[in-house]
Amino acid sequence: MEDIQNKLMPYICDANSAVQFKLVKSKEDLETDDGFFFPDMSHQIFGEKEQIFGFTDLKLRIYYTASSLQIHTKLLYGRKINPEQFDGVKADDIMKSVREVLPANVIENVDDFSKKLDGEPNFKPFGEIIYNYTRQQKGKSTKRNFEIYKADMTNPNFKEYHQRIESFILWFIDAACFIDSDDDKWDFYVVFEKCTEGGITSHLFVGYSTCYRFYAYPDKIRPRISQVLVLPPYQRQGHCTELITAIYQQYVPKAAVLDITAEDPSENFQRVRDFIDSKNCLKLPEFQDSKLGQKFSKEMRKAAQEKYKINRRQARRVYEILRLRITPENDDVAFTKYRLAVKSRLNEPIYAHVVFLTKINESLRKKSHLLPASLVPPKEERLLMLQREFETCLHEYKKVITRLDISA
Known part of the structure; x- marks a missing residue:
């Protein structure tokens, strides 16, 4: 038994290393081995152990056109297990598992996928632009430009585009699930990098967030930030902060909004939210140093809610952060x-x-x-x-x- 297990070991691979994503901007990108990024998790596709069985040197490459997110997959491996040599033990049906989380219109033929790249400059973001910002280009004096668009399912063809966006979430958001996109209470915020080269402007997908407008008795709404995703090539560059700021700008001025909540926030998201809310509350008289040394008050809660639509629980958390900021640990x-x-x-x-x-x-x-x-x-x-x-x-x-x- 131990001998058989030892022989099977080379056919077990880590799914998080085997699966590779790439945003394709040109046909040359299909030929190179650089620019790939890996999933943060794969248990929602391949099971708790996040392993794939039956192959050596396995690579499952999932290509996306960088703007319209058309999808093509490519499976590479050294050897595939022979059931006749291992008592009928078969390799995992990788593609079956992956197809369950990808849209139905995956492009199987690489030539057909390559042709889609010709139309990428014609891609236009869905919805309306609501926010823009820049980032310094690494090692250069020029800046990169980014835009955030607000869309909903009334935008023609956005439903299909959203399905392609959603194909990322099970790999990067724990306990993620696909939403009921036919519910008109969903708002979608999509981040693009705006690039101009040779007189041609392109919009490259960066990330997105979904928000659901819940009813709040008696006549208000309570937007809940549901899923937030920034793809790995764009992470740790402040895009999530800009995205949440843009969302706040949409809801905070509206009298109908009671407060803004978040659904099961991850540590990283909570940290961004804490930063934005704390920075905003520093502008309020109720959160100045002279008040922070006292107990959390009704005035603090009310000011945070009325000025920035921060709910009570989050306002208390902001108070604790700002109070710690002025409290010397050696006192x-x-x-x-x-x-x-x-x-x-x-x-x-x-x-x-x-x-x-x-x-x-x-x-x-x-x-x-x-x-x-x-x-x-x-x-x-x-x-x-x-x-x-x-x-x-x-x-x-x-x-x-x-x-x-x-x-x-």
């Missing part, structure tokens, strides 16, 4: 007050859970002559959990503060 008295204030907030859900478990314990005791084991974690365990949560907050808050200081 034992000030830092102890800060630590207790944050832990008091963190302890609220823990305490509520303890009360809930205590009630269950009491109910079990009444129904059984046997004494059940306590469901409530020991106090020492709860205190340790609370300390860990506080240290996690501190770690994340400091990252935001560093960025605030740099941008000041």
